[in-house]
Structures are given as C-alpha cells and as structure tokens.
C-alpha cells in the first residue's frame with residue numbers, strides 16, 4: 001500500500017470495522033468509517049475474550065485498556081446443573097504475559113475501540129451506508145446514502161452477518177443459517193467470590209456465567225427452538241426464569257435476581273460463511289460479513305480483529321497492489337475462519353443431540369488448541 005496516499009472506506013463500525021480502522025490508520029492510510037446506526041450503539045451484554053482474541057487485541061494495541069475494564073482469570077469451574085462442583089480447570093495462557101481468558105461488557109469494549117478509532121484519526125460518519133458502488137482499474141467510486149460521493153483505493157465490508165456489501169459484491173451471497181439453538185444472556189452483579197467462569201452440564205439446556213468486570217457477570221443459557229421465535233420484551237424475564245428453573249449454584253443466584261430491571265438479550269444462533277474469495281477487485285469482506293460463526297468457541301470477535309491485522313499486513317506487503325493484497329488476505333484467513341465456523345456448528349449440533357459434557361469439552365479443547373497457533 002502506498003502509505004499516506006491510500007484512501008480506505010470501512011463500511012460497518014462493529015469490532016471488525018473498528019479494528020480495521022485502527023490497523024489501517026497505523027499504516028498511514030486515510031480512513032473513513034461509516035456505520036448505518038446513527039447512534040453507533042451496542043447492546044448491553046458481556047462478551048467472552050479467549051486467549052487468541054486477547055493476543056489479537058494486544059497486537060492492535062488495546063490489551064491494557066481491555067484488561068483494565070474487563071475481568072480476566074486462569075480457567076473455569078465445571079458444575080452439574082444443580083450446582084454440584086465437578087472439576088476446576090486451569091487454562092495455560094497462549095503466550096507468557098497474557099491472561100488465559102476472560103470477559104468484558106460489550107459497551108465498554110465499544111467505548112475502548114471507538115475512542116481508539118477517533119484518536120487514530122479515522123473519520124467516522126454515522127447513520128450512513130453505501131448506495132452505489134462501482135470499480136475500475138484504479139479505484140472504487142462510492143455514493144453514500146447521505147448523498148456524498150468519494151473515490152477510494154480500498155473498501156472494507158465489515159457490516160456483519162446480514163452484510164449488504166456481501167449482497168452488492170457477489171452474485172451468490174451466502175444467506176445466514178439458523179442452527180435451531182436459541183441463546184439468552186443476562187447481566188448480573190458479580191458475587192465477590194466468583195473469580196472464574198462457571199459452566200453447567202447435565203441438563204438439556206446449556207448454561208454458564210462469565211465475570212466481565214469487577215462488578216458484573218453475564219450468564220448465558222442455550223436451548224433448542226425449532227423456529228427462531230422472539231419473546232416480547234415484557235415477557236423475557238419470566239421466560240428466562242423458567243429456563244433457569246432447575247439450575248443451582250451461581251445460576252440460581254442470577255435467576256433469583258431476575259426482574260423487570262434485568263438487561264436480557266435473546267439471540268438466535270446463526271452462521272454464514274461466504275465461499276472464497278472474500279474480495280472482488282478492491283472490495284473485501286471481513287468479520288461476520290465474511291464468516292459469521294455461532295459463539296460456541298467464543299471466537300467471532302477475535303477472528304474479526306485478526307482479519308483486520310492480517311489485512312493491514314498484506315496491504316503493507318503488497319505495496320500499492322490492493323487486489324493482490326486482498327487475494328493474499330483471503331488465502332491466509334479462509335481455512336482458519338472456516339475451521340472455527342465448522343467446529344462451532346459441529347459443537348452446536350452435538351449439544352442439540354444431547355452429547356455428553358466430556359465430548360463437548362474435548363471438541364472445544366481441540367479447537368482452542370488449534371486456534372492458539374500463530375495466525
């Protein structure tokens with residue numbers, strides 16, 4: 001990439017788009033980021049940060065801030081669903097100096113990343129999306145929804161699982177697939193003694209709790225739901241209380257604190273992997289727009305940040321040849337991201353079939369071992 005002269009447009013300001021803005025600004029590119037949401041907001045749930053995800057955030061320069069605002073530990077405790085302790089596991093960090101894993105509240109992560117984007121000098125425009133997009137040999141012409149137009153050397157599509165850019169770019173854009181599993185997450189106060197994640201097994205519903213800050217945890221529960229029906233907001237607390245009815249231990253503490261004040265997020269588990277290549281000319285997809293996974297390996301955010309890092313590296317390596325850099329980008333990312341999607345969807349399927357906890361644990365451990373490899 002011809003440093004300083006390159007103009008990049010990033011479409012979508014989620015974790016992937018913000019990471020790309022930071023990584024490309026670091027190389028001196030002129031970066032404009034647009035997000036369709038005029039308020040650029042994120043919902044109030046926690047997010048699990050694995051070792052590989054932490055490594056990616058460290059390489060992006062955000063490790064200290066994330067460590068300060070999140071909650072990190074060395075492993076997890078496994079329980080029977082009624083709260084009986086089964087085992088305590090200690091996970092070694094993937095690199096010395098990094099915690100093993102942890103969590104952070106999504107709004108906090110957004111605050112850290114969006115400040116870093118602005119401090120890096122990227123121009124952010126909200127409530128804006130791409131209208132018309134045309135490419136020639138030397139660049140891409142874009143008309144934006146606010147009536148403005150621009151010419152860019154690179155367009156990064158980071159607009160999530162329902163990516164509009166994916167539909168604009170490819171004749172056969174992949175459509176998200178619902179897995180038959182519904183997820184619930186709720187934020188609750190962190191009991192002072194809870195300093196690792198708790199996982200609950202032996203029930204038809206899968207549950208867990210992860211500390212996300214000094215003061216907060218998020219609990220999750222997954223259940224089979226043939227159609228992705230939405231429960232109205234006013235009924236969510238009662239519905240979730242029913243799902244958690246048989247659980248003991250820390251899950252029971254969270255359940256008993258549920259009420260109209262609770263921050264509850266219900267989401268269907270979906271995935272979508274666009275066949276390669278993930279680029280056309282000077283336009284490339286990253287993050288969920290290219291490879292949305294179910295969160296069984298808690299790796300979607302990490303993959304999006306890794307995409308941004310690899311994209312910046314390949315642009316640097318290719319000098320001014322953007323299409324060659326994007327070709328190399330897909331080449332480096334496709335197998336790793338597909339492995340995550342396939343492994344996660346495989347775990348989901350086995351959970352729905354009632355596979356024993358040992359098998360699920362083994363599948364997760366094997367996949368995480370592979371993800372620890374250098375990117």
Ligand SMILES: Cc1cc2nc3c(=O)[nH]c(=O)nc-3n(C[C@H](O)[C@H](O)[C@H](O)COP(=O)(O)OP(=O)(O)OC[C@H]3O[C@@H](n4cnc5c(N)ncnc54)[C@H](O)[C@@H]3O)c2cc1C
Nearest residue numbers: 012014015016036048129159160287288295298299300301
């Ligand atoms: C229930 C659930 C739990 C999860 N838990 C974890 C976890 O614990 N750990 C983990 O690592 N991952 C987790 N994930 C996955 C993770 O959230 C995603 O992989 C990650 O957020 C992807 O980031 P992204 O930037 O690619 O997309 P998104 O976060 O979806 O961001 C897309 C952005 O693009 C904007 N946008 C959309 N359309 C347009 C448009 N047309 N024009 C302009 N802007 C647009 C949106 O407003 C948004 O800001 C979970 C996912 C789900 C569904």
